[in-house]
Amino acid sequence: xxxxxxxxxxxxxxxxxxxxxxxxxxxxxxxxxxxxxxxxxxxxxxxxxxxxxxxxxxxxxxxxxxxxxxxxxxxxxxxxxxxxxxxxxxxxxxxxxxxxxxxxxxxxxxxxxxxxxxx
Amino acid sequence: xxxxxxxxxxxxxxxxxxxxxxxxxxxxxxxxxxxxxxxxxxxxxxxxxxxxxxxxxxxxxxxxxxxxxxxxxxxxxxxxxxxxxxxxxxxxxxxxxxxxxxxxxxxxxxxxxxxxxxxxxxxxxxxxxxxxxxxxxxxxxxxxxxxxxxxxxxxxxxxxxxxxxxxxxxxxxxxxxxxxxxxxxxxxxxxxxxxxxxxxxxxxxxxxxxxxxxxxxxxxxxxxxxxxxxxxxxxxxxxxxxxxxxxxxxxxxxxxxxxxxxxxxxxxxxxxxxxxxxxxxxxxxxxxxxxxxxxxxxxxxxxxxxxxxxxxxxxxxxxxxxxxxxxxxxxxxxxxxxxxxxxxxxxxxxxxxxxxxxxxxxxxxxxxxxxxxxxxxxxxxxxxxxxxxxxxxxxxxxxxxxxxxxxxxxxxxxxx
Numbered sequence: 001x002x003x004x005x006x007x008x009x010x011x012x013x014x015x016x017x018x019x020x021x022x023x024x025x026x027x028x029x030x031x032x033x034x035x036x037x038x039x040x041x042x043x044x045x046x047x048x049x050x051x052x053x054x055x056x057x058x059x060x061x062x063x064x065x066x067x068x069x070x071x072x073x074x075x076x077x078x079x080x081x082x083x084x085x086x087x088x089x090x091x092x093x094x095x096x097x098x099x100x101x102x103x104x105x106x107x108x109x110x111x112x113x114x115x116x117x118x119x
Numbered sequence: 120x121x122x123x124x125x126x127x128x129x130x131x132x133x134x135x136x137x138x139x140x141x142x143x144x145x146x147x148x149x150x151x152x153x154x155x156x157x158x159x160x161x162x163x164x165x166x167x168x169x170x171x172x173x174x175x176x177x178x179x180x181x182x183x184x185x186x187x188x189x190x191x192x193x194x195x196x197x198x199x200x201x202x203x204x205x206x207x208x209x210x211x212x213x214x215x216x217x218x219x220x221x222x223x224x225x226x227x228x229x230x231x232x233x234x235x236x237x238x239x240x241x242x243x244x245x246x247x248x249x250x251x252x253x254x255x256x257x258x259x260x261x262x263x264x265x266x267x268x269x270x271x272x273x274x275x276x277x278x279x280x281x282x283x284x285x286x287x288x289x290x291x292x293x294x295x296x297x298x299x300x301x302x303x304x305x306x307x308x309x310x311x312x313x314x315x316x317x318x319x320x321x322x323x324x325x326x327x328x329x330x331x332x333x334x335x336x337x338x339x340x341x342x343x344x345x346x347x348x349x350x351x352x353x354x355x356x357x358x359x360x361x362x363x364x365x366x367x368x369x370x371x372x373x374x375x376x377x378x379x380x381x382x383x384x385x386x387x388x389x390x391x392x393x394x395x396x397x398x399x400x401x402x403x404x405x406x407x408x409x410x411x412x413x414x415x416x417x418x419x420x421x422x423x424x425x426x427x428x429x430x431x432x433x434x435x436x437x438x439x440x441x442x443x444x445x446x447x448x449x450x451x452x453x454x455x456x457x458x459x460x461x462x463x464x465x466x467x468x469x470x471x472x473x474x475x476x477x478x479x480x481x482x483x484x485x486x487x488x489x490x491x492x493x494x495x496x497x498x499x500x501x502x503x504x505x506x507x508x509x510x511x512x513x514x515x516x517x518x519x520x521x522x523x524x525x526x527x528x529x530x531x532x533x534x535x
Contacts, residue, residue: 055446104228107211
């Protein structure tokens with residue numbers, strides 16, 4: 001009887017552990033990957049543009065920049081959902097690189113671009 | 120009678136062209152006086168040359184000794200046979216192997232800017248390096264991403280510029296992978312600004328005392344130079360590279376234009392002389408491509424199409440804006456010096472212009488470029504307006520009225 005209870009507890013523990021550590025983060029990431037990638041890129045761009053717009057000293061233009069920055073609220077929210085679902089900081093940092101397009105591009109992509117240009 | 124008439128007209132034609140040539144020479148004499156032009160392409164700042172350390176620069180320039188994965192060197196993108204450029208639109212850095220041809224078909228990593236020639240870079244007045252001028256000497260201070268150059272031990276801005284690619288992930292350090300990143304990549308790449316300099320120094324110190332046979336050639340030249348291992352750091356490597364580049368680029372011939380400046384009127388064709396007068400006059404080229412290097416070493420935008428690859432977010436290349444973060448510097452690039460320009464195609468910061476006619480036409484009017492070639496990236500149709508607003512107002516004063524005039528400017532640039 002004790003053996004049976006132990007096995008059930010162990011199985012339950014394993015299921016919970018796998019769900020918490022792998023399934024929930026994995027599924028959440030799969031659902032929100034594209035959205036997070038897009039929002040990271042959009043928020044970084046909004047911050048960048050705001051930096052330059054502020055230098056213009058144009059109140060109305062600055063107001064448009066403030067509205068543009070609202071996209072960063074969506075980015076923060078999505079990031080928090082991913083973190084609370086257990087997605088690691090390292091994975092989010094990698095997606096960040098991907099989103100900012102500062103990752104390493106290989107030469108075969110260059111060939112593709114040139115083929116397109118020479119049509 | 121017909122023969123006499125033919126000879127008469129032939130003589131008339133010859134004398135007329137002679138008269139035109141004389142007129143052109145007189146005008147050019149005025150131009151040369153106004154701009155105070157002198158031949159300088161082979162002029163070298165002699166303070167850069169140190170025969171003791173040049174062989175060290177030679178090894179670093181021509182071998183993969185300082186590359187994280189031993190697959191790139193300075194000579195990967197500055198090839199002797201290509202006037203010290205690589206002839207590609209944008210360069211291919213680490214991960215392509217040592218092979219210098221067919222790099223576009225490799226799995227190497229894109230360095231999203233065009234590789235410029237090194238000729239003229241060791242001249243006494245050359246003070247702004249790279250497309251965005253990220254190494255710039257102003258009031259005896261060398262501004263650079265790793266700090267003030269002189270205080271770090273560099274002896275010239277060229278030395279700082281020569282050393283910076285050694286710190287660059289895509290040019291020297293290596294291709295990132297989840298496992299087995301080399302030591303240079305792991306230690307230098309995550310560091311910021313001045314920390315990169317110190318991280319590189321640590322790696323270089325390890326290399327010069329390493330027992331790995333691949334480092335023997337470097338260790339040998341350091342020993343031959345009588346330099347203490349303790350004195351070898353990134354600044355020393357930069358100074359050695361500057362010395363080597365200065366020596367290498369001093370082995371050059373005067374261009375046809377410079378022969379003309381030296382007093383040989385036959386070195387330029389009539390078309391080139393006409394082109395020169397347009398270049399320095401109504402073509403307004405000399406408004407930026409000024410001085411003996413044909414650059415004002417200032418930063419301007421012609422609204423160069425950005426293509427698929429850039430150094431900044433959304434594959435943009437903000438140029439000088441990425442160095443100063445100032446609105447007015449967005450999309451600006453240093454006026455490229457035109458010495459040897461005919462040998463350094465393609466043109467533009469990303470090599471988007473295949474020939475001189477294409478790039479000059481774009482200065483005058485960007486629309487025909489897009490009509491002929493289409494957009495250079497999928498997003499350009501919605502993004503090009505940003506670049507248009509950055510185009511220099513000086514371009515609005517260009518007066519080139521037909522293709523012959525344009526081609527004569529091309530002819531003139533071919534003589535530089």
